[in-house]
Amino acid sequence: MKLLVLNEARHAIDDSFVEQRCAVTPATVMRFTRMGFTVMLEQDAGALSGYPDAAYTEQGATIVEANADVLGDADIVLYVNRPLSSQLAQLKANALVIGHIDPFFQQELVESMAGKGLSTLSVEMIPRSSRAQKMDALSSQASLAGYVMMMQAANALPSILPMMMTPSGTIKPAKVFIIGAGVAGLQAIATAKRLGANVLAYDTRPVVAEQVESLGGKFLKIDIGETGQTKDGYAKELTDEQKAKQQEAQRDAIADSDIVITTAQLFGRKPPVLISKQTLALMKPGSVVVDMAALSGGNVEGSVPGKTAVVEGVTVIGDGHWSQRVARDATDMYANNLINLIDEFFDKESKQFTLDLEDEILASSVITHAGEITNDMLKNAYK
Ligand code: NAD
Secondary structure, three states: OEEEEOOOOOOOOOOOOOOOOOOOOHHHHHHHHHHOOEEEEEOOOOHHHOOOHHHHHOOOOEEEOOOHHHHHHOOEEEOOOOOOHHHHOOOOOOOEEEEOOOHHHOHHHHHHHHHHOOEEEEHHHOOOOOOOHHHOHHHHHHHHHHHHHHHHHHHHOOOOOOOEEEOOEEEOOOEEEEEOOOHHHHHHHHHHHHOOOEEEEEOOOHHHHHHHHHOOOEEOOOOOOOOOEOOOOOEOOOOHHHHHHHHHHHHHHHHOOOEEEEOOOEOOEOOOOOEOHHHHOOOOOOOEEEEOOHHHOOOEOOOOOOOEEEEOOEEEEOOOOHHHHHHHHHHHHHHHHHHHHHHHOEEOOOOEEOOOOOOHHHHHHEEEEOOEEOOHHHHHHHO
16 A cells, blocks of 8 residues: 655645644654555655655665645545645545544545545544543643643743742742643643742633542632533533623632633634633733643633733743644654554555454444444534
8 A cells, every 4th residue: 555645744734834844753764664655755745844855765765756646646635733625635535534623613525535435534533532542632732732831931020930939039830820730731730840940820621620630730619500511521512601600600719810821712603702801800910821722722811822922911821733843743742543543444465554443443434434424423514
C-alpha cells in the first residue's frame, strides 16, 4: 500500500497560520516500511517539527512532488489537518484520508469527500475509550496545549508565579484559575503547580474534582443544579439559567486571579462564553487570560482569534494552534497516534489496512465510505 504525507506548511487550510507539525516521524516511517508500506513524503514535510528529509529517507521514505500523479497514486493520505478541496479531485476515488477533519464545521468538505468515494477517518471522532487511548489525537494534542497555554500565560504576566522570600521583600504566589478541567485543563493545572502558583479550577462535570485535587489544585464548588456528562464523557450544554449562575459564581474567583485559562469545550458545538468584558474589567491590570477556544468561537468576550489582545486592561491570549508551539513533541505524539491506529487494523497476511466498520473505533471515526456519510451523529448535525 502506498502512504502519502504532504507538507502542510505549504498547503495551508487558512492564511492565519503555518502548520508546523507532520503526520509522521522517522521512527513511524521505519515502522510503516517494515509493515510493507511504500511511504512518500512531500519535500520538507517534517522540517518545521525538526525532522529533515534525510531523516525520513534513511528510514525508507521517498521524497515526492505533491502533484496529481502522486496524489492519485496514494492508498492512504495522512494529514495533521484536512485536505484542501483542490486536492480532493486529485485523490484516488477509494483512497483513505486520515486527519483532523473538524467534521462538525466542515460539512461541505465532508460531503465532497463522500461524493468522491473517499474513505475519511476523522481523528476527532475516535472514541475516548481505554482501547483507543493510544490513538487519541485529541488528548495528545490537548495535553500539550494545556502546558503551552500555561507557559504563554506565565510569559505574559508581569509577575512571577512562585512565592519568593528575599531581603527585598516577599512575593506571594500567583493565583491561577482554570475553567474546564478536561485533558488540557488538567495539564495546565499540573504545569501551574510546578511553577509554584496557587491553583483553583472549575468544571461542570463534578467527577473531575478529585483529579483537580490530586494535582494539588482546589476545586471551586458551584451549585448550578443537574449538569453531568454524555455517555462519551463530554460535558452537556448548560441551560441559560445555569450559564448565568456559573458566570456569577465565578466572578470573584476571576477578579482575584492573576491568570485565568479557559478550556471549556462542547463536543461538536460552539464553546460556551464564560467570561464577559465586565468580568474582565474586575481583574488587576496586566492580568492574563488564555482563551483556548478563541479560534472556534471563544470562551472569553473580546478575545481575538489567532491573536493576543488587551481587553479592559487584561492581556487576552487567543492565539490557538497551541500544540504546534511544541511542534516536535506534537508531531511525535500525533505520529504515534496514527501508527497505533493503522497498526490496530492492519492485516499482516494481506498487508492491507482493513476498514472494519463493525469495529467500534472505526464505526465512529470513519465518517465517509463508499460514497456515503457513515456517521449518524454527523448526519444528524448536517440536517
Ligand atoms: P473537552 O475538550 O470537550 O472540554 C474540556 C473541559 O471543559 C471538559 O472537562 C468539560 O467538562 C469542560 N466544560 C464544558 N463546558 C464547561 C463550562 N461551561 N464550564 C466549565 N467547564 C466546562 O474535554 P476533553 O478534555 O476532550 O475530555 C472529554 C472527556 O473525555 C472527559 O470526560 C475526559 O475525561 C474523557 N477522556 C477519556 C479518555 C479515555 O478514557 N481514553 C481520554 C481522554 C479524555
